[in-house]
Amino acid sequence: MTAPPPEPPAVETPTEDQLAFDVADFPGGIRGALEAVLMVVDEPVTTLALASALEQPIDAVAAALADLEQGYEEQRRGFTLREVGGGWRMYSRHEYAPVVEKFVLDGQQARLTQASLETLAVIAYRQPVSRSRVAAVRGVTVDGVIRTLLTRGLIEEVGQDEESTATLYGTTSYFLERLGLGSIEELPALAPYLPEVDVLDEIAEGGRG
Structure with a gap:
């Protein structure tokens, strides 16, 4: 007789303990955590939503967002952080529009x-x-x-x-x-x-x- 195929491994749903974290444990702290989240969003995210995701006081998150925005401006990075329509999102800096346009057109x-x-x-x-x-x-x-x-x-x-x-x-x-x-x-x-x-x-x- 042919042996029955092995059962697929069970996929466990992460528990609350497994999903728990403290932003202070991250190398970049609260600002690094904010960058990680903002890199994957497709639409502007409110300060309140970010504070809830990071489990941090809204004032601390607002201050960190302002620091990031100022830091990107001072470093003249190719991207910037802007508050648009009540939410925050990463954007390409307008000075780099020519290279972005070329990339898009080539694509x-x-x-x-x-x-x-x-x-x-x-x-x-x-x-x-x-x-x-x-x-x-x-x-x-x-x-x-x-x-x-x-x-x-x-x-x-x-x-x-x-x-x-x-x-x-x-x-x-x-x-x-x-x-x-x-x-x-x-x-x-x-x-x-x-x-x-x-x-x-x-x-x-x-x-x-």
């Missing part, structure tokens, strides 16, 4: 992956649409793909959802130019094959439950 010569094409199609036909709704349609996380499409100049932020405050995305004029279209209305009739917005909401809610 546009490469072909998009299948994942990027699928995500772009969902945004094109359902815009303005939030990241969570796009992820609900594709059934996978789309954070990295969204960043790629933003970098390529094919999509852009077009506002915020009034209820959830989530960032909404839409296609750009460059997208229309690349497809040889005069407007979004000229897209092929593919929309009927995509779930309606209310269905996407139900899927997204179910995924968060």
Whole structure:
């Protein structure tokens, strides 16, 4: 008889003790911890949210953010930290716009992956649409793909959802130019094959439950 295949190892969910930390134990302290978080966010994060994540007093976090912003300015780093719309986020410094623009334009010569094409199609036909709704349609996380499409100049932020405050995305004029279209209305009739917005909401809610 053929032996049954071995069972896959169990994946343990980290406990609260395993997730516990003290920013004082990090080499860079509170400022290093802030940098680590700000490097992975796609949207501005409030001081309160950062203080909650780091489990630090809001005044201490506000002071550390100000120190980081000043330090980047004094060191003339290629990036800066700015407070925009009530939240903090890393940005490329405007003096380096020429090299960033060249990098972006050179990157546009490469072909998009299948994942990027699928995500772009969902945004094109359902815009303005939030990241969570796009992820609900594709059934996978789309954070990295969204960043790629933003970098390529094919999509852009077009506002915020009034209820959830989530960032909404839409296609750009460059997208229309690349497809040889005069407007979004000229897209092929593919929309009927995509779930309606209310269905996407139900899927997204179910995924968060």
